[in-house]
Amino acid sequence: MIEAGDEGKSAVKASAGGGIGHRARLRQRLADGGPDALLDHELIEYLLALAIPRRDTKPLAKCLIGQFGTIGGVLTADWDALRAVDGLGETSIAALKTVQAAALRLLKEEATRGPVLASWQALLDYLRADMAHLTVERVRVLHLNARNMLIRDEHMGDGSIDQAAIYTREVIKQAMQLGSASLILVHNHPSGSPQPSKQDIAVTRQIIEAARPLGISVHDHIIIGADGHSSMRAMALI
Incomplete structure (x- = not known):
């Protein structure tokens, strides 16, 4: 070398x-x-x-x-x-x-300097720059306060080339500890296609159901791929 x-x-x-x-x-x-x-x-x-x-x-x-x-x-x-x-x-x-x-710091600053939902395209640009070319799946959770300001960008873990585990209990536990008012779930598909799988949809709905009684909302689950991105909210899957 x-x-x-x-x-x-x-x-x-x-x-x-x-x-x-x-x-x-x-x-x-x-x-x-x-x-x-x-x-x-x-x-x-x-x-x-x-x-x-x-x-x-x-x-x-x-x-x-x-x-x-x-x-x-x-x-x-x-x-x-x-x-x-x-x-x-x-x-x-x-x-x-x-x-x-x-x-990445420049893009993240642009995406999170104000309410995240008001800078949606900037957020997508940041997430794509960070995750679109990863060779393993990565799961992260964006924790927001009541004003939709970012509290924490939480890296939940990496998986194999086509699978990363996301545990409902861990997501909810962290949200409670941080006092999160809402969440945005994010993960990538190393295959390039951002289309959600049945498992992606099922896990997202589990987290939504677990968060609802606690007054925590899930704004979206974004999937990033080299071919683009998908939004479960925009696809009416959640």
């Missing part, structure tokens, strides 16, 4: 006239044109160039896009999956994950 200090040593050095000039042109395009000025692989290429300054990072960037499908797939790939890519060391992986963390 190529470690941080070895990335530059083992890398193919960019020529002084070619590599440096190319990066300068990328930088200028970004400065002049903003986020849309560079293609996806060029954004990854320039980011990696900051972490591996003596290497031509274009082939590696194209390799990453090819392997993980999209720039979102690259940034959300887990550390071990990135570590398995020939040419990536700890420093370059950290650079990719730092960009992911910054993007």
Whole structure:
């Protein structure tokens, strides 16, 4: 495995006239044109160039896009999956994950700065950025107060490639401890399809029935997939 200090040593050095000039042109395009000025692989290429300054990072960037499908797939790939890519060391992986963390914080801030229900599209953008490309199912519960402000974004656990357990008792227990007035359930489908399964619907209805006597409402159950998202409320399933 190529470690941080070895990335530059083992890398193919960019020529002084070619590599440096190319990066300068990328930088200028970004400065002049903003986020849309560079293609996806060029954004990854320039980011990696900051972490591996003596290497031509274009082939590696194209390799990453090819392997993980999209720039979102690259940034959300887990550390071990990135570590398995020939040419990536700890420093370059950290650079990719730092960009992911910054993007998610920006999206979460936009989605939760006011009542969550009033920023629904911003919430969906945040959840899709965080969960659409995960390779295992992840369950989370958004706990809201009486003004629909986010109290806690609770990660309930991860499952296998196609199943994650969500326990009604644990959801209700946490809601009572936090004093939640309402909940939004969220999980992802690694298959890509956001369509709810019969089990998804059954579990959601169990949680609704358990929460109702306590005065806790369930606004929705959102399912995230690479192909989009679904809302059980919008589908009239709850």
